[in-house]
Amino acid sequence: MATAGNSNINAKLVLLGDMGAGKSSLVLRFVKGQFLEFQESTIGAAFFSQTLALSDATVKLEIWDTAGQERYHSLAPMYYRGASAAIIAYDITNTESFERAKKWVDELQKQGNPNMVTALAGNKADLEENRKVAAEEAKAYAEVNGLFFMETSAKTAVNVNDIFYEIARRLPRAQPAQNPGGMILTNTPSEIAQSSNCCS
Amino acid sequence: MAANNTDRGTSSFDFDPGPVPAPSRPVDRFGFVKQDQSGSPDELAKCKSVAEQERDGRRIRKWRKMIGVDGSDWKHYVRRKPQVVKRRIRMGIPDCLRGLVWQLISGSRDLLLMNPGVYEQLVIYETSASEMDIIRDISRTFPSHIFFQQRHGLGQRSLYNVLKAYSVYDRDVGYVQGMGFVAGLLLLYMSEEDAFWLVVALLKGAVHAPMEGLYQVGLPLVQQYLFQFEHLVKEYMPQLGEHFSEEMINPSMYGSQWFITVFSYSFPFPLVLRIWDIFLYEGIKIVFQVGLALMRCCHDDLVKLPFEKLVPALRNFPKDTLNPNMLLPLAFSFKVSKHLDELQHEYEKRNKDPIHHEGSTSKSVDHKLLDKSVMKTQSHDIEKPTFTQEKKDQG
Ligand SMILES: Nc1nc2c(ncn2[C@@H]2O[C@H](COP(=O)(O)OP(=O)(O)O)[C@@H](O)[C@H]2O)c(=O)[nH]1
Ligand SMILES: [Mg+2]
Numbered sequence: 001m002a003t004a005g006n007s008n009i010n011a012k013l014v015l016l017g018d019m020g021a022g023k024s025s026l027v028l029r030f031v032k033g034q035f036l037e038f039q040e041s042t043i044g045a046a047f048f049s050q051t052l053a054l055s056d057a058t059v060k061l062e063i064w065d066t067a068g069q070e071r072y073h074s075l076a077p078m079y080y081r082g083a084s085a086a087i088i089a090y091d092i093t094n095t096e097s098f099e100r101a102k103k104w105v106d107e108l109q110k111q112g113n114p115n116m117v118t119a120l121a122g123n124k125a126d127l128e129e130n131r132k133v134a135a136e137e138a139k140a141y142a143e144v145n146g147l148f149f150m151e152t153s154a155k156t157a158v159n160v161n162d163i164f165y166e167i168a169r170r171l172p173r174a175q176p177a178q179n180p181g182g183m184i185l186t187n188t189p190s191e192i193a194q195s196s197n198c199c200s
Numbered sequence: 201m202a203a204n205n206t207d208r209g210t211s212s213f214d215f216d217p218g219p220v221p222a223p224s225r226p227v228d229r230f231g232f233v234k235q236d237q238s239g240s241p242d243e244l245a246k247c248k249s250v251a252e253q254e255r256d257g258r259r260i261r262k263w264r265k266m267i268g269v270d271g272s273d274w275k276h277y278v279r280r281k282p283q284v285v286k287r288r289i290r291m292g293i294p295d296c297l298r299g300l301v302w303q304l305i306s307g308s309r310d311l312l313l314m315n316p317g318v319y320e321q322l323v324i325y326e327t328s329a330s331e332m333d334i335i336r337d338i339s340r341t342f343p344s345h346i347f348f349q350q351r352h353g354l355g356q357r358s359l360y361n362v363l364k365a366y367s368v369y370d371r372d373v374g375y376v377q378g379m380g381f382v383a384g385l386l387l388l389y390m391s392e393e394d395a396f397w398l399v400v401a402l403l404k405g406a407v408h409a410p411m412e413g414l415y416q417v418g419l420p421l422v423q424q425y426l427f428q429f430e431h432l433v434k435e436y437m438p439q440l441g442e443h444f445s446e447e448m449i450n451p452s453m454y455g456s457q458w459f460i461t462v463f464s465y466s467f468p469f470p471l472v473l474r475i476w477d478i479f480l481y482e483g484i485k486i487v488f489q490v491g492l493a494l495m496r497c498c499h500d501d502l503v504k505l506p507f508e509k510l511v512p513a514l515r516n517f518p519k520d521t522l523n524p525n526m527l528l529p530l531a532f533s534f535k536v537s538k539h540l541d542e543l544q545h546e547y548e549k550r551n552k553d554p555i556h557h558e559g560s561t562s563k564s565v566d567h568k569l570l571d572k573s574v575m576k577t578q579s580h581d582i583e584k585p586t587f588t589q590e591k592k593d594q595g
Contacts, residue, residue, distance in 0.1 A: 042377075045453065047515065067377055
């Protein structure tokens with residue numbers, strides 16, 4: 001769960017999605033600004049942490065990057081349980097990976113934290129010529145399911161920082177723990193931090 | 201140098217790697233592209249002295265005598281002097297003999313000889329539901345090793361073939377991420393057919409308990425090993441065990457890839473090879489021992505770290521702790537066999553559900569199953585030439 005002291009927020013974020021969708025590449029781009037054409041497969045899960053400075057808060061993300069293959073499913077709950085945010089990634093050139101993403105959405109809705117901030121990432125947006133999943137279809141699906149949607153490219157960096165920053169902005173803000181009436185601050189465009197790639 | 205092994209036939213005793221092509225980028229002696237170029241003075245220091253070379257020569261001669269021509273004396277020697285063999289293996293198998301010795305100690309040599317033509321059948325005539333998954337991972341397995349770098353090159357093709365063959369051989373297991381690192385490691389030391397049978401020997405349990413449960417649905421054996429490991433930590437390092445509980449560290453957060461790939465994933469290669477020497481002879485126990493040794497080395501730091509620093513520390517041990525000559529003796533000092541048995545029983549008691557255990561924690565396959573008639577499969581019917589199949593038929 002996101003915990004807050006003044007404007008410091010610690011939050012656990014998990015990446016889910018089919019193998020090869022680009023989960024590890026998204027994290028690597030975000031955390032290290034790198035892209036590897038041949039990113040080593042993730043076995044088990046990988047862990048990163050990254051701090052984001054927003055106008056109203058400092059958000060420290062603890063990121064779990066999971067292995068995507070169906071066979072590893074039994075290890076996944078440990079990573080999404082207690083997570084305050086999730087990025088579910090699919091590969092826009094692969095219909096199956098979109099179907100797989102929907103399954104993850106279902107699973108999180110059933111098993112995950114009910115207040116989880118969930119993003120749907122249509123990754124490999126640079127491969128427009130091989131596109132198999134229409135952006136409109138994914139967008140409509142995301143709206144129905146209360147997710148926010150972006151098409152990303154770990155390769156060109158398009159929308160990568162944006163998706164992580166958007167998650168950070170949507171995380172519940174500091175509120176006295178026992179205050180049932182505590183309002184969740186909503187984000188405003190002016191909060192967009194110094195992240196750059198918002199032009200696509 | 202193993203990486204340049206272009207002789208893909210059955211490995212011969214006088215294994216000759218052939219001419220070594222000059223790599224365009226500097227690689228280490230195992231064939232991995234070097235990450236940093238800063239280490240050149242270090243490299244010089246590593247050049248072996250004459251005395252060292254002579255010692256290596258003597259060692260290799262001893263090993264050759266122990267093995268005999270193409271492995272002919274091996275079984276005899278092991279029967280007569282098992283302790284000598286164990287000690288020598290713990291000191292490291294000479295790299296030039298490693299491929300052959302691995303096949304001898306894992307029992308895969310016997311499987312290969314009993315099943316002529318089977319591998320070819322699996323590769324050429326069968327199709328597998330896992331083909332797409334395998335292809336997606338091929339260029340992502342040891343991407344920094346020259347043997348596997350070239351797209352559709354020899355390394356990638358043999359890796360694909362071995363994984364595909366196994367996914368047909370055992371369709372229930374198919375292909376699971378992680379297997380590629382095991383197969384890839386083997387391919388640096390032997391032909392594809394030899395590597396395939398070694399994977400079979402491990403997963404079906406030719407010599408030790410079968411390990412297919414690492415890759416079956418639900419990863420039952422991974423779960424069991426993690427349970428056992430967590431308890432061993434508590435037993436040997438109670439303070440650390442307590443700290444892990446407080447910080448909510450689950451052993452899967454650092455240990456699942458240790459077991460799934462038997463340390464072949466993201467550890468320095470010299471250490472990986474030494475672990476594999478021991479693993480193939482002594483069994484999975486060494487993975488627990490090395491894990492405990494790593495914890496012991498870093499114990500005093502680990503107990504102070506909060507969760508977000510603890511996890512990275514458990515996945516990136518300091519370089520000097522990963523020196524095999526330092527780490528392995530420490531690993532051997534943990535006598536875990538009895539504990540492991542007890543913990544396995546404990547685990548089985550807690551998980552009475554039989555589905556989760558079938559085939560995963562059973563004792564090693566009866567040696568009569570290695571009998572020619574059993575393992576051999578008719579050339580036309582290679583649907584399921586597995587041990588388990590045969591076992592069921594017999595029972
Ligand atoms: N063209 C393109 N390739 C990508 C992109 N993201 C990842 N890849 C490639 O897709 C493959 C799988 O990526 P990876 O991050 O390992 O996927 P994961 O299994 O979901 O972690 C790798 O070869 C990456 O180089 C992207 O945005 N564009
Ligand atoms: Mg990955």
